[in-house]
Amino acid sequence: MQVDSGGSGKKGERKKMDTRVDFTPMVDMIMLLLTFFMLATTLSKPQTMEIALPSKEKGDEKNQTLAKASEAVTLYLGADNKVYYFMGEPDLTTPNFLKSTTYAADGLRALILNKNRKAVTQVNELKDKKLRLQITQEQYDKELSKIKVQDGTPTVIIKPLDNSNYDNLVSALDEMLITSVGKYAITEVDENDKKMLTNSGVDFAVKK
Numbered sequence: 001m002q003v004d005s006g007g008s009g010k011k012g013e014r015k016k017m018d019t020r021v022d023f024t025p026m027v028d029m030i031m032l033l034l035t036f037f038m039l040a041t042t043l044s045k046p047q048t049m050e051i052a053l054p055s056k057e058k059g060d061e062k063n064q065t066l067a068k069a070s071e072a073v074t075l076y077l078g079a080d081n082k083v084y085y086f087m088g089e090p091d092l093t094t095p096n097f098l099k100s101t102t103y104a105a106d107g108l109r110a111l112i113l114n115k116n117r118k119a120v121t122q123v124n125e126l127k128d129k130k131l132r133l134q135i136t137q138e139q140y141d142k143e144l145s146k147i148k149v150q151d152g153t154p155t156v157i158i159k160p161l162d163n164s165n166y167d168n169l170v171s172a173l174d175e176m177l178i179t180s181v182g183k184y185a186i187t188e189v190d191e192n193d194k195k196m197l198t199n200s201g202v203d204f205a206v207k208k
Helices: 024-040 061-070 105-115 117-131 137-148 166-178 191-199
Strands: 072-077 083-087 099-101 155-160 183-186
Touching: 061 072, 072 105, 072 166, 083 105, 099 105, 105 117, 105 166, 117 137, 155 166
Parallel strands: 072 155, 155 183
Antiparallel strands: 072 083, 083 099
């Protein structure tokens, strides 16, 4: 703050003070802080989605197909926040073949956790090792990728119905992350799906 000396004032008068503040040093300080944070801050890494490709191992293809079918979980995202599902191979003739659940913690999440319990346990153990600094971030990411696509882990097929909404799809994808599912796909409903939905009394058309 600059002060005017007021040398020419009369005797007994108060000296007037100039209250103007010089912000030049503050600007320099802000520029230094900005430069520091730009250099010191770690930029966010791009998020990637891993895709599990089919194995090229030779063997009994029929047994491999049956094994993969037994690990499959098919989800139909319906209206009113309902999720219809079946496990294993589809059945186009049995009435009420599809079961229903919700997006609550004791609904879809419990269903997938029960199917993927082994992988979830391994992921929790791996997280504990990382917190204890027993492994590096690189080792953690590598082991996590292996756990999520190992044999025995479920393959979740997500099929949004026409009367579902975008929030339903986001919720389903969030559950895949929470339950450590590494193999999942979003596909469209085909004619066989419509037959099962109809046999189970599920309305999948958009109401006008």
